Amino acid sequence: MSIRPRRSVLYMPGSNARAIEKAKTLDCDGIVIDLEDAVAPDAKKTAREQAIAAVTGGGFGGRELFIRVNGIETQWGFDDLTAAVKAAPDGIVLPKVGSAELLEKIGTRLLDMGADRKIRIWAMIETPIAILRIGEIASAAKDSETRLAGFILGTNDLVKESYGRIVKGRGPLLPWIAQTVAAARAFNIQVLDGVYNDIADTDGLRAECEQGRDFGFDGKTLIHPSQIETCNAVYSPAPNEVAEARKTIAAFDLPENKDKGVIRIEGKMVERMHADMARRMVSIADAISSRNP
């Protein structure tokens, strides 16, 4: 089982050259250079040029590199996509995806452009229509030409579009969060949680990271370097959890347990599915410790 850590994925505006440069030194697993909502209309062209120069220039080590383009229907979308394809980041993030057809259309366009096969597509789930069609959108991953690798939740836009409010604990969003994670898992794609806007509130960030982790997210998107440490800590399996996982795997590997579906370890019932969960946890822990930032 090979897993790439995506505990912490930091956004930065493509227009902010200092932030892009600083990202090369930060302990995050991924970086999203944003051309969309964090960039004012007058700065769109500069942001695109800076994003492309940064990706092409490299220097980001093992951090996964994403460019978030403007929606393809906007005046900037097509030029952003064309430029991103040339720069060839690991992922292109599409904002406000509302249908599987859009992903198919983008997939065809990437093929026509001769885009490097390594470029994956990440769909932002941030509109009510995306929530209503979440299973259908995730099912686009069955068609490899869509290159759909994962979902990124856009909680700011979701709250805006639903006329809701951002509240501690995210009560109003929980059904949508659950739907998004379930759809991603059903079609075997990754899923990253939305951002936490209150940069100074470390306790609130920790609570939200824990909530997202417990829902099953692979990691969280972030907006400020100060959020990385907390997020990495929450999304890294704890040493005692990893030790327990290794014990579970070893127990099922014993010859006497080879044909058993369930065993008792230190007083607890453990089934083979727990061994599968343990293997996943160990893979994540190994991937984190062997990563090269």
Ligand SMILES: CC(C)(COP(=O)(O)OP(=O)(O)OC[C@H]1O[C@@H](n2cnc3c(N)ncnc32)[C@H](O)[C@@H]1OP(=O)(O)O)[C@@H](O)C(=O)NCCC(=O)NCCSC(=O)C[C@H](O)C(=O)O
């Ligand atoms: C939110 C900010 C505008 C705050 O900026 P500022 O007050 O200037 O930050 P600091 O002075 O605290 O910065 C300290 C140093 O850290 C660097 N920095 C700051 N932010 C970043 C960053 N995101 N990436 C890399 N480096 C960063 C500063 O350059 C300072 O460094 P130094 O010069 O060495 O002192 C700002 O943090 C920011 O712009 N954040 C990202 C905003 C963004 O990209 N938003 C888009 C995605 S959020 C979203 O909406 C998701 C989704 O679509 C949804 O709908 O929910």
Ligand SMILES: [Mg+2]
């Ligand atoms: Mg958004």
